[in-house]
Amino acid sequence: MTDRMKGKVALVTGAARGQGRSHAVRLAQEGADIIALDICAPVPGVNYAMPDPDDLAETARQIGAFDRRVVTIVADVRDREVLSTAVASAVAELGHLDVVVANAGISPIGPQTPFTAYFETVEINLGGVVNTIHAAYEHLSAGGSIVCTGSMAALLPGNSMASPKAGAGAAGYSYAKRAVARLVHDLAIMLAPQSIRINAVHPGNIDTPMLQNQEMYRLFRPDLENPGADDAQAAFGSMHLLPVNTLDPNDISEAVLFLASDSARYITGSQLAVDAGATLPTRDSGAPA
DSSP states (O other): OOOTTTTOEEEEESTTSHHHHHHHHHHHHTTOEEEEEEOOSOOTTOOSOOOOHHHHHHHHHHHHTTTOOEEEEEOOTTOHHHHHHHHHHHHHHHSOOOEEEEOOOOOOOSTTSOTHHHHHHHIIIIIHHHHHHHHHHTTOOTTOEEEEEOOGGGGSSSOTTOSTTTOHHHHHHHHHHHHHHHHHHHHHHHHGGGTOEEEEEEEOSBSSTTTSSHHHHHHHOTTSSSOOHHHHHHHHHTTOSSSOSOBOHHHHHHHHHHHHSGGGTTOOSOEEEESTTTTGGGSOOOOOO
16 A cells, blocks of 8 residues: 555446446555445346445445545436536535546347347446546546546447347447547547546456356357356457456556556546457557558
């Protein structure tokens, strides 16, 4: 613990488990007080278990273990009015807001997902990011940092997940993450004169319930009738260049911490791939031939 976030307050969405919990706890470990927000309820079209209030309470418990203040919020990032009111109340309680981690997201997968899963995914993975930034903006001042969770799908050419086997939710996921990358680029230009930074982190295959579920196993191992977790791990890893099947959420949290901290005070508009090299073959180095 080096107190890199001492005296700061951070809002983290999707904080009940997975990457969101990891980010919230890591920021708290470095001294930040946390506003931890999650929907804690099922979402239509999502075919894996969503977090519940007990999960959010566990996030709060882990933050409290570092003797940091935490305000938990059960709210849907699609509802801008509710989100804005809840964030304003939490900021009033903690005194200020310095960091926003717009992380909440879903990933419905599979041909059986309804077509409406496309819109649910876009509304949460893109609209939720917009709403979170909108709700937080009035509370940020010079030195503020916004970090958005993208995906390696945002850096792959075209709509990399648009296939009948992947389903409508996957197509919405790919579109939303590419749009988040563009949003970060454009807002970085607009917010720079105010000394507010915004960056995106684009993870590879992360070991969370969003990846580790039956529908993902079927997508990655279509050769098997009923694949299990062990069957899918090597297939997950086949997308990475570095020899690792899945990345730990804390690997992404380290990148989020860096971008949120003053160590990155002159970094804005970056698209940081933490993907074990997965997108390297499709990206131009920018170097002369």
